[in-house]
Structure formats: structure tokens, C-alpha cells
Amino acid sequence: MTTVRGARARARIEITAAIKDEARTQLAAEGAAKLSLRAVARELGMVSSALYRYFPSRDDLLTALIVDAYDSVGAAAEQAAAAAEQERPLDRWTAVCRAVRAWAVAHPHEYALIYGSPVPGYTAPQDTIVPASRVGLVLIDIARRAHTGEGVALPPLPDDLRPEAVRISADIAPDLPPALAVALVAAWSQLFGLVSFEVFGQFHRVVEDRDTFFATAARRLGQDVGLLPRG
Template sequence: GSPVPGYSAPQDTIVPAARVGLLLIETARSAHAGEGVAPPPLPEGLRPEAARLAADVAPDLPPALAVALVAAWSQLFGLVSFEVFGHFHNVVEDRETFFATAARRLGQDVGLLPRG
């Protein structure tokens, strides 16, 4: 949610708000189990953070993948928000191709290999 001072999200909204992140983790988990994930390289300075993230959200996945998933999650929300609220207007003319390309790159960033 948005960082509004003094605001605390109602408990019944927390699980629904996590759905997209959990779906990304499940997608990566399935691909990793089927040998379809090549974890992205991880800078040395991010290794402690990556280990913490992996332990918190996906202990069965490589730590580098946990960092890539959090980045992809935030970038996906940014893409969707820009599209929904018209921020690509007068910036990107072929939004469908742009969005498809950006989404594919996010998949590559988390190590998902293109099929076919």
C-alpha cells in the first residue's frame, strides 16, 4: 500500500494485496522446478539482502532470484499504473507493443527463459 503516515491497512486487505507477488513467486518456483530459470547475476553488495528476502518469501529459490522478483514486482506495478492512469499518453504511441516488450523483459530479468 501507499506509505501514508498513521495509516494501517485493514487486516482483510493484506492477503489480497500480496496476490501478485505470490503469483510471481509461484511462477518462478514452477519454472525453477522445471529447470526453466537461470538466476540472474547478483552483485556482492546485495547478497545479504538477497539471503534475507529469500528466507522471508521463497526459501526454496536462489537468493538472486528473490531480488529479481521484488524488482520485477515493483516494475510491473509501475507499468500497469502508468498505463491505467494515462502516463504513457503522448509518450508511447504503440502502447500494446511497448507493454508486451516491457513485460517480456521483466520475465527475462527474473531468469524465465522464453518458450518456443
């Protein structure tokens, strides 16, 4: 069995969670740059060296927070998709986009952790790869159901992009046409361009009514992947 063996193991789980919680609090308050292991330990009433029993280094703590953040935004996207189950593909698409944006606005520092400049080294740890794909999978699924349902309308693929489009399609969604796969990847990154500019303040004194602006932009993004505007 994989049940908790005893008080020791249970305590370890609880303390690990408490460390991550406190770290998230400091992250939200001051940002990733000022997140300090010593301050976390201090706040938890333990000495800093004790914290290294749970996370081998500061970067490992950050990696754990990154994984959690990916899972959190991924769950938000999945939940939005499920809630819009009965709606038309384009409406489900925008619902998911808005959920991602809402999560980002609510957790700006966690968003910065996963979609801002890579903070630790330069290569993402292996643990983060799967959680990082959850939002993308939701978007792919919406497109897939539109494709097998009422169909999608896409412009033709340029000749020089066809080999790469075939490769991308094989990698992320072998059942979808290459033109759709490549449009999805582009829309995926452009969605986070919209969100990043809002969260990182590039829209300051440019866009005011960001809700409405984003809703329209997200809808056009959905049309760019071929989702049809109306019956």
C-alpha cells in the same frame, strides 16, 4: 454451523453487499475522493446514519473496497495463470502480466485505490495484507516451476545485496535461490510501474500502441527474473 441464522442476518449480508456495490459504482464514476457516504445512502433509499450500522466509518468502507479490489485483481492473475497452465514459463509470466494490466485498465479507480497513493491514513489495515499478496504469489509460483523445471538464468548477486537477498528469499519463497527472490520482487514492483504509468496517464502522448508496448516490456521483465526465451 456458520449458516445464516435468519432473515435478519441474511438481510445484513445483502445490504452490506448493496452498499459496496453502490460505492463501487460511485468510485468508478467520480473517484475515491468524491465517494460520499451520504450519496451512497441516498442512492440506496436509506438515511445516512443507517449506513453506519454496516460500516463504522468512511475509511472502513474504503478498506472493504480495497480488500475486494485486491481479491479481484488477484483472481484475475490466478485465472490467467491457470489458463496458461501448459505454456512455457515466460509465456505464462506475460499472460499473468497482461491479465493484471487488463484488470487495471478495466477498473482504473479500483486500481488507483490499491496501487495509487494510500488514501486513508498511511498504514495499510491488517485485513488488506493477505489479499494484497495474491498477484505476487502467482508470479512466485511461475518462477518456482521454471526453477524446478528447465531452470532460470540470472546474473550474479552483488555481494552487498546478498544478506538482504537471503532475508527476502526466506520471507517470500524459502525454496528459491536468493538471487531469484530478489529479482522477483524487483520485477513485481516494476510491473506495477508499467501499469500505473499507463492507468495514471503518464504515457499520454508518449506511448500510443500500449498493448504491444506492454507485451514486450512484460516479456523482458520475465527475462529479468531468469525465464528463458525459447527451448
